[in-house]
Amino acid sequence: MEILKKLKILADSAKYDVSCSSSGSKRTNQPGGLGNSASSGICHTWTADGRCISLLKILQSNNCVYNCSYCVNRVSNDLPRATLTPDELCELTINFYRRNYIEGLFLSTAIYSSPDHTMEMLLQTVKKLREEHNFHGYIHLKAIPGADNLLIEAAGKYVDRMSVNIELPSERGLRLLAPQKKREAIIKPMTFLTSNIAARKAERRKSRKAPSFVPAGQTTQLIVGATPDPDLQILKLSENMYKRFGLKRVYYSAYVPVSHHPHLPDISSPPLLREHRIYQADWLLRFYGFQADELLNEKNPNFTEDYDPKTDWALRNLDYFPVEINRADYEKLLRVPGIGVKSARKILTARRMHSLDFDDLKRIGITMKRAQYFITCKGKYSGQTAMEEHLLRPRLTLSPPKTAGPEQPSLFSFSSDVIAPEDAFSSVTGEI
Amino acid sequence: MLDFVYDGSFNGLLTAIYEIYYRRQVPQQLLSSPGQTPKLFVREERIITDETKAGKVYEAIDTKISSRSLRHIYYAYLSEHMEAGIWIYHYLHLGWKLGNKLDLLLSDERVHRIHRLSQKVSMERHRLLGLLRFQLLRGNIYYAALEPDHNVVELLAPHFAARMAGQNWVIHDVSRDLAAVFNRKEWVATDFTLQHRLELLKEEEYYQQLWQEYYNSMAISSRINPRLQKRCMPQRYWKHLVELS
Numbered sequence: 001m002e003i004l005k006k007l008k009i010l011a012d013s014a015k016y017d018v019s020c021s022s023s024g025s026k027r028t029n030q031p032g033g034l035g036n037s038a039s040s041g042i043c044h045t046w047t048a049d050g051r052c053i054s055l056l057k058i059l060q061s062n063n064c065v066y067n068c069s070y071c072v073n074r075v076s077n078d079l080p081r082a083t084l085t086p087d088e089l090c091e092l093t094i095n096f097y098r099r100n101y102i103e104g105l106f107l108s109t110a111i112y113s114s115p116d117h118t119m120e121m122l123l124q125t126v127k128k129l130r131e132e133h134n135f136h137g138y139i140h141l142k143a144i145p146g147a148d149n150l151l152i153e154a155a156g157k158y159v160d161r162m163s164v165n166i167e168l169p170s171e172r173g174l175r176l177l178a179p180q181k182k183r184e185a186i187i188k189p190m191t192f193l194t195s196n197i198a199a200r201k202a203e204r205r206k207s208r209k210a211p212s213f214v215p216a217g218q219t220t221q222l223i224v225g226a227t228p229d230p231d232l233q234i235l236k237l238s239e240n241m242y243k244r245f246g247l248k249r250v251y252y253s254a255y256v257p258v259s260h261h262p263h264l265p266d267i268s269s270p271p272l273l274r275e276h277r278i279y280q281a282d283w284l285l286r287f288y289g290f291q292a293d294e295l296l297n298e299k300n301p302n303f304t305e306d307y308d309p310k311t312d313w314a315l316r317n318l319d320y321f322p323v324e325i326n327r328a329d330y331e332k333l334l335r336v337p338g339i340g341v342k343s344a345r346k347i348l349t350a351r352r353m354h355s356l357d358f359d360d361l362k363r364i365g366i367t368m369k370r371a372q373y374f375i376t377c378k379g380k381y382s383g384q385t386a387m388e389e390h391l392l393r394p395r396l397t398l399s400p401p402k403t404a405g406p407e408q409p410s411l412f413s414f415s416s417d418v419i420a421p422e423d424a425f426s427s428v429t430g431e432i
Numbered sequence: 433m434l435d436f437v438y439d440g441s442f443n444g445l446l447t448a449i450y451e452i453y454y455r456r457q458v459p460q461q462l463l464s465s466p467g468q469t470p471k472l473f474v475r476e477e478r479i480i481t482d483e484t485k486a487g488k489v490y491e492a493i494d495t496k497i498s499s500r501s502l503r504h505i506y507y508a509y510l511s512e513h514m515e516a517g518i519w520i521y522h523y524l525h526l527g528w529k530l531g532n533k534l535d536l537l538l539s540d541e542r543v544h545r546i547h548r549l550s551q552k553v554s555m556e557r558h559r560l561l562g563l564l565r566f567q568l569l570r571g572n573i574y575y576a577a578l579e580p581d582h583n584v585v586e587l588l589a590p591h592f593a594a595r596m597a598g599q600n601w602v603i604h605d606v607s608r609d610l611a612a613v614f615n616r617k618e619w620v621a622t623d624f625t626l627q628h629r630l631e632l633l634k635e636e637e638y639y640q641q642l643w644q645e646y647y648n649s650m651a652i653s654s655r656i657n658p659r660l661q662k663r664c665m666p667q668r669y670w671k672h673l674v675e676l677s
């Protein structure tokens with residue numbers, strides 16, 4: 001089969017994996033070599049669905065012996081199949097990279113034979129890229145559940161990031177939709193990676209010469225909406241992943257209906273708004289000091305459509321407010337709806353010179369639309385209403401998008417305030 | 433009223449700022465080229481670029497204010513905003529008083545507008561690090577054309593010199609007739625126009641086709657959202673993108 005055809009088939013099969021980030025690694029070029037990686041990550045283009053392409057995201061093979069019902073590549077699906085050889089993949093990566101189409105490679109694969117054999121082929125490809133092609137761009141590699149730890153360890157020396165996708169947020173979901181996959185088989189390589197990354201990091205601190213091991217850390221992906229699991233369950237799981245496994249990112253992918261199955265929900269379009277709310281909440285966990293329990297609980301296990309998670313939290317916790325802009329510390333400022341990481345930092349900087357009033361805030365570029373109801377400046381409150389929940393609620397509802405349907409991401413109206421540039425540009429989330 | 437006109441170079445701008453203090457005369461504008469239409473009440477005075485004078489101002493900013501402010505000034509200058517020159521002067525004037533605290537005064541318009549320009553330039557630089565596209569030409573040269581809003585070629589070059597260290601490349605700002613040219617050792621900025629139409633190698637066409645095919649396969653049809661796409665990647669950049677032309 002010609003490369004063009006293979007590329008099409010294998011890109012088609014890979015596109016449902018949403019992570020595309022190329023951040024977190026600082027790899028320098030070597031003499032006579034090609035490539036390096038910028039620690040902030042770079043987007044190279046955006047597809048018609050508005051997602052950023054940073055890495056050549058592709059499967060080595062989409063031939064799968066498994067039959068996970070939510071997946072296009074399942075063995076029972078009638079679909080053109082292809083496999084790229086390690087050499088073909090190297091050629092593609094190198095030539096795309098030289099033209100600046102990509103930051104590097106994100107290589108995944110279906111399980112086309114035994115897990116060990118599958119992992120070995122991935123290992124061969126990344127090894128070739130680094131050793132034969134002297135390539136120093138970014139590599140994100142999937143670790144195959146069930147593969148020998150030695151293979152995963154060997155691959156870890158060559159790559160920047162590794163991931164094992166959990167996909168289904170609950171054991172029950174796994175049993176129903178992917179009966180051949182076992183929870184333990186997924187957790188095992190994750191645990192292995194976690195402890196190895198930590199150990200190697202410690203070695204690297206002692207000696208710069210110690211070999212690197214997955215320097216940009218480990219990530220995973222969860223599918224949102226393929227199972228009845230509520231947002232609370234998903235967020236708790238993520239929190240756990242960040243705290244216990246030291247994951248760099250959890251990615252969320254709104255379930256794209258690719259097949260009919262009695263255990264799958266009967267929806268016509270992916271739940272994008274829900275995915276978006278979970279991303280916002282994830283942001284709150286990682287950068288804003290929130291706990292999952294603060295945002296959701298057994299009584300309210302799902303996010304609402306009308307309010308972003310932070311505003312929703314603020315409305316339920318009005319006794320926390322108002323926050324005095326000139327005195328509150330960083331953590332406290334971050335709790336104010338409408339004040340994000342960048343704005344909070346600006347406030348800290350600006351008030352070193354003099355205390356700030358509302359005009360100052362506007363001048364330094366803080367949007368007051370939501371913040372005004374939750375802050376005072378030099379003791380003054382400027383929200384045009386009393387700070388009571390029933391008065392604030394209607395003023396803070398997001399106005400419904402005008403041109404698009406209820407789940408069209410015109411809702412993704414965030415400022416381009418940045419945490420990692422690529423995240424802002426890919427606009428999966430933002431300052432909240 | 434009075435305008436100063438300098439030759440468009442950064443040294444020219446710094447010389448003009450030197451002259452303001454030397455002559456104790458604050459002009460209305462600091463222009464990078466003579467005004468298009470003669471103005472009735474405005475006198476234009478040409479400033480001759482002087483490396484020594486420029487060097488003094490450069491040093492003073494670096495030592496008396498901060499290297500960070502110096503960077504903001506350079507980026508604001510590269511924005512080519514009509515008023516960048518005089519804004520930089522006012523920013524500096526405040527800076528002599530505040531020293532390295534200058535960039536903390538975010539609520540002051542004189543600081544804020546310089547930061548805004550500088551931010552725009554670094555934003556465009558970051559975007560183009562990803563959006564630049566090289567094409568392989570006969571003679572083994574990788575050529576990239578771009579038409580940026582701001583004069584960012586010099587800001588892009590170091591990134592590609594490190595990354596594509598083993599390739600000869602040219603990054604060509606078509607609208608400004610400028611280029612950064614790299615010979616696998618070092619890069620230089622130079623005036624540049626293309627003499628011939630580009631002739632693509634067969635190999636180049638092949639990889640462009642592969643990339644287009646890949647790009648088109650990546651979009652998920654049930655999530656199509658052209659508005660989001662355009663907000664992330666403004667349409668003015670599409671012209672030079674292999675996947676969209």
Ligand code: SF4
Pocket residue numbers: 064065066067068071072073074075109110111
């Ligand atoms: S193992 Fe992976 S590729 Fe195979 S069917 Fe399951 S999810 Fe799809």
